[in-house]
Amino acid sequence: MAALFEARGLAIHFGGIKAVDGISFTVDAGTIFTIIGPNGAGKTTIFNLVSRIYRPTAGTILLDGADITAIPAHHIARHGIARTFQNIELFDNRSVLQNIMVGQHVHIRTNVFAETLRLPSVIAAEVKMRRKVEEIIDFLRLAPYRDARVGGLPYGVRKMVELGRALACEPKLLLLDEPSSGLNVEETDDIGVLIGDIRDVLGITVLMVEHDMRLVSAVSDRVLAVNFGRQLALGTPAEVQRDQAVIAAYLGSG
Amino acid sequence: MDMKRSYRDDLRLFPGGGTMAAYAVLAAILLALPLVAGNYMLSQVTFVFINGTVAVGLMLLIGYTGQISLGHAAFFSVGAYVGAVLQIRGVPTLGALVAAGAVTGIVGVIVGLPALRMRGIYLAMATLAFAFIVEEVIVRWTSVTRGNRGLNIPDPVILGHKLSTGTDIYYLAFGVFVIVLLAVINILRGRTGRALAAILDSDIAAECMGINIALFKTIAFAVSAAATGLAGAVYGHKLGYISPEQFSIQLSVEFLMMVIIGGLGSLHGAVFGAIFVVVLPQAILLAKPLLPTRIAEQPILDTAAFGIIVILFVMFEPRGLNGYWVRMKAWFSLYPFYRRGMFKRGRIAAADLVKH
Ligand SMILES: Nc1ncnc2c1ncn2[C@@H]1O[C@H](COP(=O)(O)OP(=O)(O)OP(=O)(O)O)[C@@H](O)[C@H]1O
Numbered sequence: 001m002a003a004l005f006e007a008r009g010l011a012i013h014f015g016g017i018k019a020v021d022g023i024s025f026t027v028d029a030g031t032i033f034t035i036i037g038p039n040g041a042g043k044t045t046i047f048n049l050v051s052r053i054y055r056p057t058a059g060t061i062l063l064d065g066a067d068i069t070a071i072p073a074h075h076i077a078r079h080g081i082a083r084t085f086q087n088i089e090l091f092d093n094r095s096v097l098q099n100i101m102v103g104q105h106v107h108i109r110t111n112v113f114a115e116t117l118r119l120p121s122v123i124a125a126e127v128k129m130r131r132k133v134e135e136i137i138d139f140l141r142l143a144p145y146r147d148a149r150v151g152g153l154p155y156g157v158r159k160m161v162e163l164g165r166a167l168a169c170e171p172k173l174l175l176l177d178e179p180s181s182g183l184n185v186e187e188t189d190d191i192g193v194l195i196g197d198i199r200d201v202l203g204i205t206v207l208m209v210e211h212d213m214r215l216v217s218a219v220s221d222r223v224l225a226v227n228f229g230r231q232l233a234l235g236t237p238a239e240v241q242r243d244q245a246v247i248a249a250y251l252g253s254g
Numbered sequence: 255m256d257m258k259r260s261y262r263d264d265l266r267l268f269p270g271g272g273t274m275a276a277y278a279v280l281a282a283i284l285l286a287l288p289l290v291a292g293n294y295m296l297s298q299v300t301f302v303f304i305n306g307t308v309a310v311g312l313m314l315l316i317g318y319t320g321q322i323s324l325g326h327a328a329f330f331s332v333g334a335y336v337g338a339v340l341q342i343r344g345v346p347t348l349g350a351l352v353a354a355g356a357v358t359g360i361v362g363v364i365v366g367l368p369a370l371r372m373r374g375i376y377l378a379m380a381t382l383a384f385a386f387i388v389e390e391v392i393v394r395w396t397s398v399t400r401g402n403r404g405l406n407i408p409d410p411v412i413l414g415h416k417l418s419t420g421t422d423i424y425y426l427a428f429g430v431f432v433i434v435l436l437a438v439i440n441i442l443r444g445r446t447g448r449a450l451a452a453i454l455d456s457d458i459a460a461e462c463m464g465i466n467i468a469l470f471k472t473i474a475f476a477v478s479a480a481a482t483g484l485a486g487a488v489y490g491h492k493l494g495y496i497s498p499e500q501f502s503i504q505l506s507v508e509f510l511m512m513v514i515i516g517g518l519g520s521l522h523g524a525v526f527g528a529i530f531v532v533v534l535p536q537a538i539l540l541a542k543p544l545l546p547t548r549i550a551e552q553p554i555l556d557t558a559a560f561g562i563i564v565i566l567f568v569m570f571e572p573r574g575l576n577g578y579w580v581r582m583k584a585w586f587s588l589y590p591f592y593r594r595g596m597f598k599r600g601r602i603a604a605a606d607l608v609k610h
């Protein structure tokens with residue numbers, strides 16, 4: 001299997017805090033790779049480095065063998081990486097439909113002059129975009145909420161909308177930051193099945209951060225455990241869960 | 255309840271047949287107005303169109319991207335002067351109008367670029383400074399602008415037809431307003447509009463969706479400036495004469511009031527605001543005899559009234575006149591089931607502007 005994504009010696013220091021301190025891993029195409037670790041371990045920071053919200057102090061990020069360490073943040077989606085956020089970052093004043101449509105931004109190539117005149121090319125692009133968005137709405141069963149303002153929806157639905165928006169980017173690699181947080185047991189099981197479908201049906205490689213070990217074991221192909229910005233263990237879910245350093249870190253952090 | 259509609263349906267300009275009929279009637283009334291209205295009335299409606307063109311452009315900037323501007327009187331003057339100077343030098347009117355919009359749009363890009371690093375009150379200050387610079391340039395560049403003596407603008411000629419009457423200018427202003435309105439609607443419902451809305455709500459998420467924030471904020475400035483410049487050129491034709499003092503800071507403030515009073519984040523609101531700033535001075539004029547002399551004779555009566563009304567709106571109805579409009583429509587369509595507080599949630603409150 002070919003490596004789709006690779007992080008080499010990734011590090012970022014905030015003043016004295018070494019939030020990420022030399023992390024390396026590869027994610028094979030068509031797999032689910034999970035990062036676990038205690039609170040404050042640096043998991044979200046790794047995501048923020050990959051999406052170029054932060055500039056790494058050291059290290060390299062490769063996608064499909066191409067170095068994407070230095071490209072601007074708004075080019076990341078174009079290269080095929082989409083993400084969700086630990087604390088949900090939606091466009092709250094817009095409808096579900098409008099939020100997911102934004103995900104298609106990089107796949108529409110109209111410019112503002114053509115849009116002003118509403119040229120046939122613009123209408124064609126909008127129809128194509130809309131078709132894709134409706135597929136995603138069906139896939140995530142969001143149809144009942146299509147025109148609802150996102151800000152007023154229940155937490156679980158908002159998480160789905162955010163996932164939908166990321167899928168609308170049609171990414172090669174999907175980053176999910178704690179997909180199960182705030183969900184009940186049933187919803188967590190559902191999201192597990194969904195993540196499996198995203199890999200198997202949509203063929204999208206998944207890199208996720210997750211705390212729920214049941215979910216991690218159920219869907220992950222590989223697991224990386226981190227603490228204090230460093231690797232504790234790397235392997236299959238079972239291997240990592242047996243690892244002494246991992247057990248110690250979790251006991252230590254309570 | 256799954257109400258999946260055909261996409262084509264959503265792509266249409268008017269959501270339903272009823273809305274379309276209403277707009278058709280409105281357009282017919284406005285087209286026929288010169289047949290029944292007197293010169294004075296026609297003139298006032300012409301100013302509503304000119305202000306409305308500015309308001310629609312400014313709404314795109316303030317109401318849809320959260321960038322504030324106290325410099326729009328300057329864009330207005332750039333458009334007016336470009337249009338006037340070209341007209342005087344014999345450029346055909348249509349060409350002069352297009353150039354006025356284009357040049358002002360480019361000036362908008364130049365102002366928009368440094369504006370990328372600023373928000374809220376700092377952006378307001380920077381655009382204000384820009385307005386002062388433009389005013390200075392117009393006053394000093396006498397070889398082109400004739401400075402404080404101003405410029406007399408010859409009658410515009412469009413397709414061989416000389417626009418010399420108030421009615422002609424009325425149609426010119428109407429046409430430009432409709433074109434700008436349609437352009438802005440088209441921008442807002444396309445990729446650019448979605449990008450602007452996304453940036454307003456969460457710039458981090460917008461960036462991760464591949465939206466180039468700097469580019470789209472600059473586009474918003476450019477489009478807003480271009481619309482305002484076009485309006486300025488029409489304004490020049492309306493008055494037949496322009497001079498620097500017509501484009502004071504007070505005009506910028508008046509523009510800003512249009513969008514705040516009208517209701518941020520709504521094009522209906524922009525139009526309501528434009529009507530409001532034309533009607534208010536008339537209303538004050540009518541009310542003057544009723545007021546105690548000491549108040550009625552205050553020279554700042556207009557300004558003070560504007561200020562107080564803006565404050566009241568910001569405090570009690572941040573969604574502006576459009577907020578009343580939305581509720582009134584709801585009341586009629588839901589009667590007798592309408593409940594108070596059904597539409598509490600607004601888009602952005604005027605007070606939020608300082609944060610953006
Ligand atoms: N912008 C920043 N400035 C300073 N410190 C930061 C910044 N971002 C993250 N950190 C620090 O880096 C460390 C790792 O934070 P991070 O959010 O990556 O943890 P996490 O593993 O995602 O934790 P959690 O499970 O709670 O989400 C923390 O100590 C945090 O305070």
Ligand SMILES: [Mg+2]
Nearest residue numbers: 043044045086
């Ligand atoms: Mg985190």
